[in-house]
Amino acid sequence: MEDDTRGQSAAASTQSFFSRQFEGEDKWELWAKVGLVMLALQLVAWLMVFLKLGVASVYAHALGISLLGTLTLPVVLWGLVKTLFNPPALRRSRTVGFGALIVVGVLGNVPLIAPPLSTQNWVSEHAYRLPFDGEWTTLAGGPSRATNYHATTATFRWGYDFALMREGRRFTGTGARLEEHHCFGQPVLASAPGKVVTAVDFEADNKPGEPTATAVLGNHVVIEVGPGEYLFFSHLRQNAVPVKKGEQVERGQKIGECGNSGRSVEPHVHVHLQNSLKFPFSESLPLRFSSYEADAKPVALGMPEGTADSERVAGQSVKHVD
Incomplete structure (x- = not known):
């Protein structure tokens, strides 16, 4: 009781x-x-x-x-x-x-989804090649968040990051110096012919692991491939851009070298396509590469796939074939 x-x-x-x-x-x-x-x-x-x-x-x-x-x-x-x-x-x-x-x-x-864009069904009339020679690893690429950590942003929606791998590693030693990274200083090639509308090469390359908070693109080249079709190459090496604004470039022509400028943690090649010159307030365009191998399999036209985790290398190994 x-x-x-x-x-x-x-x-x-x-x-x-x-x-x-x-x-x-x-x-x-x-x-x-x-x-x-x-x-x-x-x-x-x-x-x-x-x-x-x-x-x-x-x-x-x-x-x-x-x-x-x-x-x-x-x-x-x-x-x-x-x-x-x-x-x-x-x-x-x-x-x-x-x-x-x-x-x-x-x-x-919280990046829950890839933003739907009005350009998602857009198809280019131009043939784009990979922006390098030799075999590289796709760090980010493809249409979904599962293979592309760019997919949650409107401007980078179908962007790519590539790096060189040797014996399963991106660098020798500790990777604390830029020169230890296999891709640093490697030629970056124009994926399509067009007119250079922007060419910047005065930004300093970052020490690995210490990206700058400003100048997101770093040293970069923008090629106007056609009306409403602008091809961006970012994070290029300082003082290594041989082309000038207004110059016509050909497919496969060297337009810079792989660097680590701008908002970049480690040296890599970044490329994306957008529908205007305004950055970052433009819509990304689906960028498909032609005539390449992905994990030793021929691809006539496609999107190399990377990984959703920028710290983990699990993407496709790709190389251009003539």
């Missing part, structure tokens, strides 16, 4: 505690209102992305969604301060506010 009484007393105390937490008028605090507005804006931004509105969708994905995700943390901290110093702590409005902010944070910071 005494145990029953104690149990009832404990239950009553618990109920009383929660009742006190919800006592009083449940006023909507400003931070919670801001959280709901952010959720509404986040949903609108994602709707714009799925509607595939071209550049407007790129801005929504690259700026709107990510900016809202970044703003989540300070608003959550604002809400926590209000919750701690303005009892009662448990309010329905606060629960809804924190729930909204969690959704905004996940949608804005």
